[in-house]
Amino acid sequence: MPIVVQNVGRVYPTGTVAIENISLTINDGQFVSLIGPSGCGKSTLLSMMAGLDAPTSGNLAVSGRVGVVFQEPALFAWRTVRDNVSFGLQMQGVGKEERNARAEAALKMVHLSNFARSYPHELSGGMRQRTAIARALVTDPDVLLMDEPFGALDAQTRSLLQSELLRVWEQTGKTVVFVTHGLDEALTLSTRIVLMSARPGRVLADLAIDAPRPRDTQTDPSLRAAYETLRELLTKEVESVARAEHDRDWEGMSKPVATAAEQFGADI
Amino acid sequence: MIAAETSAGKRLQRNAAPVAAPSHVAGRNGLRQFALQAVFYALLFAAWWIVAERGIFPAYLLPSPKDVGEYLQTSVAEERLLPAIGTSTLRGAIGYVVALVVGTVLGLALARIRLLDDTVGGAVVGLQSLPSICWFPLALIWFGLNEKAVQFVVIMGAVFAVTLAVRSGVRNLPPLTLRAAQSLGATGINLWIHVLLPAILPAFLSGMRQGWAFAWRSLMAAELLSQSLKEGVGHLLATGRDLNDMAMVLGVIAVILFLGIAVDRIVFAPLEKIVASRWGVEGA
Missing domain, CATH: 1.10.3720.10 (MetI-like)
Structure with missing residues (x-):
């Protein structure tokens, strides 16, 4: 079992409780989406899995190597695409020839072979994010952690990258943890969806999604059902956040906010 | 003035530089700027020469x-x-x-x-x-x-x-x-x-x-x-x-x-x- 999260909590130095008592076991080869209202601590949880942040209580264990893809590509502007991809190997002390060969193989996987010698600023947003995915894959990690990786892309590019990611996942059988706030995206990709509550983040729902692929979230009845369940829970959470934020004005606000919450649930 | 450009100003400039702009546009602008500057300095120089030759100011001043x-x-x-x-x-x-x-x-x-x-x-x-x-x-x-x-x-x-x-x-x-x-x-x-x-x-x-x-x-x-x-x-x-x-x-x-x-x-x-x-x- 590559990822075991036991009663994990995270309190920031400011006293804000980002995450409270989360327990979660993620199995080999699962594609798990973490979903929840913004600020619910899903990115924090992912950072902790990546080892970039530590829990203040509980235990968190990830076995095997980890690759991380962030919301933005965060490429190294002074390195070519290939040298960006091979960075992780270089840090491991892999020799130049092997490094380049493996980087090129990873680039092939995301269909960027022709751009190996380009610099990041010469690429489009989608190509940069694919480079970032190749960079995370090149060290052959057991777990791929992705923090809203397609959130900053336009709808078409996003759906293209989603299918590319699915293909890579099917080819390699890696465990993927995928943070998103798009319900549709989560339903299209995942074998399992974990819904987190508003801050402090707790697990509200944990659903197995085993609809056949390729999926159509509009027509598949099991996906429709999962969608309705999740949307209802999510709407409630968004409402509770809005209620807290608007305090006493809530009664007057309730209608427009409720509509906004509906829209949020209906995917962004 | 070289030092008058702050580093922030320069960064802004770099950010604003349109990468996608076709290079011939940049070239034409560069040429235009160069030509204007050349004319400006030539005129300045000529004015100095004329004023000095006319003896409007004594030679020890100008x-x-x-x-x-x-x-x-x-x-x-x-x-x-x-x-x-x-x-x-x-x-x-x-x-x-x-x-x-x-x-x-x-x-x-x-x-x-x-x-x-x-x-x-x-x-x-x-x-x-x-x-x-x-x-x-x-x-x-x-x-x-x-x-x-x-x-x-x-x-x-x-x-x-x-x-x-x-x-x-x-x-x-x-x-x-x-x-x-x-x-x-x-x-x-x-x-x-x-x-x-x-x-x-x-x-x-x-x-x-x-x-x-x-x-x-x-x-x-x-x-x-x-x-x-x-x-x-x-x-x-x-x-x-x-x-x-x-x-x-x-x-x-x-x-x-x-x-x-x-x-x-x-x-x-x-x-x-x-x-x-x-x-x-x-x-x-």
Whole structure:
């Protein structure tokens, strides 16, 4: 079992409780989406899995190597695409020839072979994010952690990258943890969806999604059902956040906010 | 003016530079600018010549371009101007290199060590606003009227510009770049060599450029006030004043201006261009 999260909590130095008592076991080869209202601590949880942040209580264990893809590509502007991809190997002390060969193989996987010698600023947003995915894959990690990786892309590019990611996942059988706030995206990709509550983040729902692929979230009845369940829970959470934020004005606000919450649930 | 461009201004410029703009547009604009400047300077020069030739002002106040040219010619022939240029350039270079090393180390330390930044950092920002020639009296008392005193002024002039550029370079790094590097296993010295230092190179270069501008003007101020040292171009300028030789004064001013700009254009501008084109517009 590559990822075991036991009663994990995270309190920031400011006293804000980002995450409270989360327990979660993620199995080999699962594609798990973490979903929840913004600020619910899903990115924090992912950072902790990546080892970039530590829990203040509980235990968190990830076995095997980890690759991380962030919301933005965060490429190294002074390195070519290939040298960006091979960075992780270089840090491991892999020799130049092997490094380049493996980087090129990873680039092939995301269909960027022709751009190996380009610099990041010469690429489009989608190509940069694919480079970032190749960079995370090149060290052959057991777990791929992705923090809203397609959130900053336009709808078409996003759906293209989603299918590319699915293909890579099917080819390699890696465990993927995928943070998103798009319900549709989560339903299209995942074998399992974990819904987190508003801050402090707790697990509200944990659903197995085993609809056949390729999926159509509009027509598949099991996906429709999962969608309705999740949307209802999510709407409630968004409402509770809005209620807290608007305090006493809530009664007057309730209608427009409720509509906004509906829209949020209906995917962004 | 070289130093009038702040590093922030430059970064803005770089960000705004339209990568996608077809190069012939940039070329045409460059040509147009060049032509306009050439015409402007030609007119200015012609006006000077005419006013001087007409004798509107006495020659000891406004010599003609011919007098200035003659001074420069004689000065080169007497083997006085070129050695002075060499002396000043070497002086400037030595002080500049020291300032560059000290400023870089200090800037990196300020950026990475919170306590240091809260204490020394504030002082650096304050000292940056002090004209470096104000250190000269102090340097005279500490070191006496010698090369050390002049170097001290040059270093104090340049070091804080470099420090602040390096500090803001590190500070303005996108945090995600560092997190990405760390998630790929870059720690300690590897993080410095492979990520931090290359990432701040554009900011560092604009700091280098500003540092040079400050070093050069500090050196000229110090040379004007230190006549007994080995003769540099600043000393020539002071001599011109002592002799009431306006042709000499104008000639040396032209040389000083030329040297400052030449180093900026020959050394720094091409470097910045290379880095900007490779690092891209915003450093992805």
